[in-house]
Amino acid sequence: MYRYSEFDTAFLAERNAQFRAQVERRIDGSLTEDEFKPLRLMNGLYLQLHAYMLRVAIPYGTLNSAQMRQLALLAEKWDKGYGHFTTRQNIQYNWPKLNDVPDMLDALAEVGMHAIQTSGNTIRNVTADHFAGAAADEVADPRPYAELLRQWSTDHPEFQFMPRKFKIAITGSENDRAVIKAHDIGLQLVERDGVLGAKVIVGGGLGRTPMIGKTLNEFIAFDDLLAYLEATVSVWNQIGRRDNKYKARIKITVHEHGIDDIRARVDERYAQVRPQFKGVDMALLDEIKTHFALPTFREASVATFEGAYTNDPVFRSWVDTNIAPHKNADHAIVTISIKKHGNTPGDATAEQMRVMADLAQEFGYDELRISHEQNVILPHVHKSDLPAIHARLKEHELATANIGLISDIIACPGMDYCALATARSIPVAETIATRFDELKLEHDIGHLKIKISGCINACGHHHVGHIGILGLDRAGVENYQITLGGDGSENASIGERAGPGFSYDEIVPAIERLVFAYLDLRDNADETFLQTYRRLGLAPFKAALYPEAQADAA
Amino acid sequence: MARAFSPKIVTANHLLEGDVIYQTADDRWSRHISEAELITDEAHAQLRLLDASRQANVIVGAYLADAVSGDNGPEPTHFREDFRRTGPSNYVHGKQETSTQPRA
Ligand code: HEM
Ligand code: SF4
Numbered sequence: 001m002y003r004y005s006e007f008d009t010a011f012l013a014e015r016n017a018q019f020r021a022q023v024e025r026r027i028d029g030s031l032t033e034d035e036f037k038p039l040r041l042m043n044g045l046y047l048q049l050h051a052y053m054l055r056v057a058i059p060y061g062t063l064n065s066a067q068m069r070q071l072a073l074l075a076e077k078w079d080k081g082y083g084h085f086t087t088r089q090n091i092q093y094n095w096p097k098l099n100d101v102p103d104m105l106d107a108l109a110e111v112g113m114h115a116i117q118t119s120g121n122t123i124r125n126v127t128a129d130h131f132a133g134a135a136a137d138e139v140a141d142p143r144p145y146a147e148l149l150r151q152w153s154t155d156h157p158e159f160q161f162m163p164r165k166f167k168i169a170i171t172g173s174e175n176d177r178a179v180i181k182a183h184d185i186g187l188q189l190v191e192r193d194g195v196l197g198a199k200v201i202v203g204g205g206l207g208r209t210p211m212i213g214k215t216l217n218e219f220i221a222f223d224d225l226l227a228y229l230e231a232t233v234s235v236w237n238q239i240g241r242r243d244n245k246y247k248a249r250i251k252i253t254v255h256e257h258g259i260d261d262i263r264a265r266v267d268e269r270y271a272q273v274r275p276q277f278k279g280v281d282m283a284l285l286d287e288i289k290t291h292f293a294l295p296t297f298r299e300a301s302v303a304t305f306e307g308a309y310t311n312d313p314v315f316r317s318w319v320d321t322n323i324a325p326h327k328n329a330d331h332a333i334v335t336i337s338i339k340k341h342g343n344t345p346g347d348a349t350a351e352q353m354r355v356m357a358d359l360a361q362e363f364g365y366d367e368l369r370i371s372h373e374q375n376v377i378l379p380h381v382h383k384s385d386l387p388a389i390h391a392r393l394k395e396h397e398l399a400t401a402n403i404g405l406i407s408d409i410i411a412c413p414g415m416d417y418c419a420l421a422t423a424r425s426i427p428v429a430e431t432i433a434t435r436f437d438e439l440k441l442e443h444d445i446g447h448l449k450i451k452i453s454g455c456i457n458a459c460g461h462h463h464v465g466h467i468g469i470l471g472l473d474r475a476g477v478e479n480y481q482i483t484l485g486g487d488g489s490e491n492a493s494i495g496e497r498a499g500p501g502f503s504y505d506e507i508v509p510a511i512e513r514l515v516f517a518y519l520d521l522r523d524n525a526d527e528t529f530l531q532t533y534r535r536l537g538l539a540p541f542k543a544a545l546y547p548e549a550q551a552d553a554a
Numbered sequence: 555m556a557r558a559f560s561p562k563i564v565t566a567n568h569l570l571e572g573d574v575i576y577q578t579a580d581d582r583w584s585r586h587i588s589e590a591e592l593i594t595d596e597a598h599a600q601l602r603l604l605d606a607s608r609q610a611n612v613i614v615g616a617y618l619a620d621a622v623s624g625d626n627g628p629e630p631t632h633f634r635e636d637f638r639r640t641g642p643s644n645y646v647h648g649k650q651e652t653s654t655q656p657r658a
Contacts (some may be wrong), residue, residue: 027570047614049638050648051572080647095647098570332556344644415634416642424637426644476632 012109015116019043027098044115045101048417054101056108056115059294060143061089061129061370061377065111065357068368070111073158076356078104083353085338086382087372087461089127094417102324123153123162125234129171129178131461132373132441133294134333137538138172139189140196144289145222146170148281151288152226159233163240164248166233167205169199174490179372181213182206182464183491185232185252188490190219197464200234202262203254206458210494211251214321215260216266222285227277233269266508295365297328298382305383308390315390317443318401323386326379331403332386334364334373334378337400337408341437345411345429346374355396359389372476373410375403406448406515407433411459412453414471415478421454423471423478424504428452431508436515444516449488464488466530467511468495482514484541485533496538498545510545517544560598563590563628565608565638566616572621574638574649575608575613576628585649587639588627627650 013366019039026036040046055072061073071091078100079093086092098105108114126146133141144171153159159166169183180186186201196218204213220228241247241258254262309317310487311368324333336356339345348356356376360368363385369377381389393399402408409432414425429452436442451465455472462468468483476516479501486495515529521540522532533541564577565587575583576590593599599618606616618641619635621628629638642646 027611032610033614047567047572049634050574051567052642080645096572098572347644415637416644421634424643426642428645473634478633 002011004039005489009109009112011089012112012114013414015043015114016102016105016109019105023098023102030542031507042117043101043105044117045096046419048094048413048419049415049421051095051100052098053417053512054096054104054115055086056093056113057125058090058113058370059119059125060132060146061130061372062143063368063370064366065361065368067111067113068357068360070107070113072350072357074104074107075201075353076108076350082347082349083345084413085348085370085374085376087374087412087459089130089370089372092372094413106383117484123156123166123168125161126150127167127169127178127183127372129176129368130175130377131177131290131324131333131379132172132369134326135173135175135177135216136327136329137175138190138327139293140172141292142170142172142178142187142189144285145187145189145198145225147288147292148226148285149229151284152230152281158230158237162233162237163242164245173451176488176490176492177371179461179464180204180490182210182461182488183213183404185229186213192219192221195221195301195534198225200228200232201261203251204492205251206461206463207247207249208458209249209251210463211255211457212494213251214254214494216259216263223250223279223282224274224277226281227274228266228270230273230277230493231266234273235265235269238267241339245458263441267405273335279447295367295380297331297380299330300382300384305386308387312387314401315387318390321401321405321443322403326381328380330383331379332383334381334386334389335403336376336378336398337402338375338398339402339408339433340397340400341402341407342434343397344426345409348376352396352398355392355398359392363389373408375408377511400443404447404449405442406436406445407435407442409450409452410452410465411452412460414452414460418454420457421471422473423454423480425452425460425471426453428480428504428507430473432511433510435512441515441519445519446525446528450484450511459477461488463494464492465495466528466533467514469507469511470499474501478504480504482507482510484514484538485530487530498538498542499549500546513544513547514541517541559594559596559599560620560631561622561628562593563587563619563621564593564599564602564616565590565614565619565635566606569610569612569614572614577602577616581605583609586622587630589636591622591652592621592623592628 025031046053084092153234168185169178169180170187171178172189182204187198200217201213202216236250364378372437409429411425411429415421449466451461452469453460453462470481480500482498483495579591620631641650
């Protein structure tokens, strides 16, 4: 597995020692909060509503069993026995004490992990498909390219003072699991005439001005990709707005200038910078690839798997929802649901983390992934091991068969933890999941993504939820706005506002009306919520959401 | 005419623990909103906030929050402050773990 070259043991030890000294100086009064705050944020330490919060990075969502066990140790020793996996492919601890944080960072460093945040207006950590390296549908593993981009952009002299932060996401598959169209730049690996390259999407983003990225170029061969991206970032660096923080992101630049104008400028700049790239980057890429080498997949009969699938309906249901096709036909990708009905989405106890670490070590070539949908993945599992894995997961409340279903909800921490929140999101998610579990309708409803944010920053990706929920503060009362028809996949779209918001007590019944309307409206059991919405539009769903308005009009 | 001043309390987070604390009339920091000083005068509120901001080695991020007088001392008017004096709603963590705080 790849280890950040710059975050080697010595570097981490030095950074941690520095931070320990800074914490001491804050406590003895020699640093003010104004001086200390940027330092603690750089080290992943936030102050939330009820306590500090430590955000630990999991680059490319990839980790091994020793690292997962260490995350469990942190949860147990310095927190309240659990951790929260987030949509940014990292883990957050909600209750650390300031004094303990340096020890927590040292414990992370023991397994090559850290909480260092790339902050400021730079190119941020590149994110990748959580099935990378395993997915049957991928052209190539995107992680080496992600790492190449990270190394290229880190300390790049031109990119230290950009108008705003810049986020890149990359996928190796047509099926987009990395939400590339909601990033400043999204890259999809594609092959053309035997040459590997990338489709380049630009100008996506969520937050207060949600936008879907547009195609800047259908195909740039790999040898040219860095030069092309450098040209793109450089154009934005030059013409991006610096007068207004909310208008500085490249999505606004693309929106204001139009994609054709941007493309022309990029092409011009590309012609200038291209000669400066002499292929050194391709040599580096080859070296990086060795760190992401696939395991040697074992060969064995899959008969036990087929037997269990035929005879055990609970196992079959879990396989049908939680297993994805692996590039090796005898293997599978297992998504472990961290969304048990009624529990906080993304929260895992220390014990559960250890169970997942054990499974990865015993059956999964020692690899784990964290998805942006707040679940944990065993990317490489031989099918014959699935029954044993399922049995073990069941013992630890980790065998919920709901991936992609209505209870597989993304929810940000919201007002239960976040200092910026305008309303709660976690209890809304818990109640929706519990309600549809009681109704026993979840599997009948099928593929449906609900995403909830507790404020306009959109950490819960509500704009791209098939059903999006945004919690607001309306005159001192929680109010929830519904958007419909959003999609974070390769057919990305921003959800449409359905109408006036609902109070905390009304929001779950409103979602229920919406889903029952869908069940009535769909053509057949295979037509998903999103397909039905795209076929019929907002009107019939609006009628279900606001029956009084219907009655008034009648 | 100036708008009537709505009563305030001074609240912050504790530097070491990170938890929610309230300034009392006798210049302590209490973990219970019921012990907070309810300030009804604007000039006095600014003064008390200044007093708080000077204690940077004990607290973080002091501010004035709206409150009203209740049966057991000050009570929050906004749901954000109600959560701050209680804890999150998904676990019995935070203040509700150790003390019984009435919920509005
Ligand atoms: C609880 C502490 C958190 C704070 C203070 C926080 C704050 C913010 C802010 C201010 C932004 C907007 C940045 C901008 O548009 O310039 C943002 C964006 C974002 N946050 Fe958070 N966040 C928190 C937790 C989380 C969690 C737990 C997740 C994952 C579940 C998350 C995922 C994201 C994502 C994906 C974005 C980017 C949305 C976009 O594309 O614009 N955040 N966050
Ligand atoms: S969306 Fe708002 S409430 Fe939710 S985590 Fe982000 S900043 Fe906090």
